Amino acid sequence: MDMKEIKTIAKEKMNGLCALCRNCDGVYCAGQVPGMGGAGSGLSFQRAYQKLRDIPLVMRTIHDVTEPVLKTELFGLELSFPCLGAPITGTKINMGGGVTEEEYCTDVITGAVAAGTVSMVGDTGDPACFEFAVKTIRETGGKGIAIIKPRSNEEILKRIRIAEQAGAAAVGMDIDGAGLVTMKLFGQPVGPKSLAELKALTSSTKLPFIVKGILSADEAKLCAEAGAAAIVVSNHGGRVLNGTLAPCEALPEIADAVGDKMTVLADGCVREGGDILKYLALGAKAVLVGRPLIWGSLGGRKEGVQLIFETLKNQLSQSMILTGTADVSRVDKKILRL
Numbered sequence: 001m002d003m004k005e006i007k008t009i010a011k012e013k014m015n016g017l018c019a020l021c022r023n024c025d026g027v028y029c030a031g032q033v034p035g036m037g038g039a040g041s042g043l044s045f046q047r048a049y050q051k052l053r054d055i056p057l058v059m060r061t062i063h064d065v066t067e068p069v070l071k072t073e074l075f076g077l078e079l080s081f082p083c084l085g086a087p088i089t090g091t092k093i094n095m096g097g098g099v100t101e102e103e104y105c106t107d108v109i110t111g112a113v114a115a116g117t118v119s120m121v122g123d124t125g126d127p128a129c130f131e132f133a134v135k136t137i138r139e140t141g142g143k144g145i146a147i148i149k150p151r152s153n154e155e156i157l158k159r160i161r162i163a164e165q166a167g168a169a170a171v172g173m174d175i176d177g178a179g180l181v182t183m184k185l186f187g188q189p190v191g192p193k194s195l196a197e198l199k200a201l202t203s204s205t206k207l208p209f210i211v212k213g214i215l216s217a218d219e220a221k222l223c224a225e226a227g228a229a230a231i232v233v234s235n236h237g238g239r240v241l242n243g244t245l246a247p248c249e250a251l252p253e254i255a256d257a258v259g260d261k262m263t264v265l266a267d268g269c270v271r272e273g274g275d276i277l278k279y280l281a282l283g284a285k286a287v288l289v290g291r292p293l294i295w296g297s298l299g300g301r302k303e304g305v306q307l308i309f310e311t312l313k314n315q316l317s318q319s320m321i322l323t324g325t326a327d328v329s330r331v332d333k334k335i336l337r338l
């Protein structure tokens with residue numbers, strides 16, 4: 001299968017919910033939550049897209065970088081390149097039901113493993129979703145990360161135990177899901193956390209605990225104080241609050257504040273390899289990719305997801321050669337014109 005075929009099939013299956021626009025910038029799908037878009041008028045999604053594209057890469061070709069090092073290590077896992085699958089749920093309400101929740105989890109976990117990386121899997125109002133997520137993690141021998149909604153601590157702790165038993169590489173919480181409309185639809189209470197509640201969660205497990213959905217340096221510091229192993233600088237694909245900062249705008253200050261204390265990951269509008277390189281230059285250790293994996297799963301199942309990852313990996317390698325970047329662990333900010 002090639003990318004064109006995958007996108008054609010995915011577009012058909014999406015039934016209008018996603019137009020697979022040439023520029024996946026949040027304009028066509030503005031306001032479609034549930035759906036594939038961003039919340040409200042779609043400003044958070046659109047800003048995440050535009051601000052990342054507004055940062056030019058400085059091309060350099062007089063150097064000796066011909067075989068850049070893409071491999072990295074995260075939570076004890078060796079990754080073929082610094083890009084993970086983002087947790088995504090709601091195949092029926094968001095993607096039109098072209099794949100089931102179970103099929104989606106299987107595709108993103110096995111497709112990531114085939115490309116030498118890992119995916120996060122999510123939690124939603126439908127309890128079956130988390131069950132499928134951990135089942136797939138178990139079946140792949142722990143090559144997956146479980147991200148839990150900010151439910152009551154009691155409910156989160158139950159799910160952490162289940163993820164531990166499944167052998168998950170790490171667990172975490174999408175804390176920015178605190179006001180999600182989709183959770184309300186299912187009658188499942190979620191909300192923000194106090195520092196004490198956050199500490200109780202991180203100290204409840206030996207697994208690395210990730211807080212996903214941080215956009216300010218002061219909250220990143222609180223996550224470090226609470227004992228989180230990592231944060232994801234993210235605005236949840238623009239789906240939770242209209243009008244936020246773009247993750248790429250918030251990242252440098254956050255990386256400066258906590259980069260030596262915890263792992264900093266980032267996501268939002270990674271559409272090509274150069275986008276990954278930009279996030280690394282701004283201070284992330286690795287990125288998550290979201291919507292493109294949905295196209296991969298709907299258009300080509302595991303093979304489609306693998307192709308999305310492999311394409312990003314090849315483009316990242318090209319971008320590194322053309323900016324003189326030898327190793328993903330040492331990306332110089334000078335490759336960006338800020």
Ligand SMILES: Cc1cc2nc3c(=O)[nH]c(=O)nc-3n(C[C@H](O)[C@H](O)[C@H](O)COP(=O)(O)O)c2cc1C
Nearest residue numbers: 086087088089094122174236237268269289290291
């Ligand atoms: C349809 C859809 C469903 C999502 N579901 C979840 C979820 O259950 N948990 C979560 O932490 N993030 C969820 N996200 C956010 C992604 O994990 C990620 O932060 C975001 O999609 C990254 O931006 P990108 O899609 O532009 O790459 C979802 C995103 C989309 C588009």
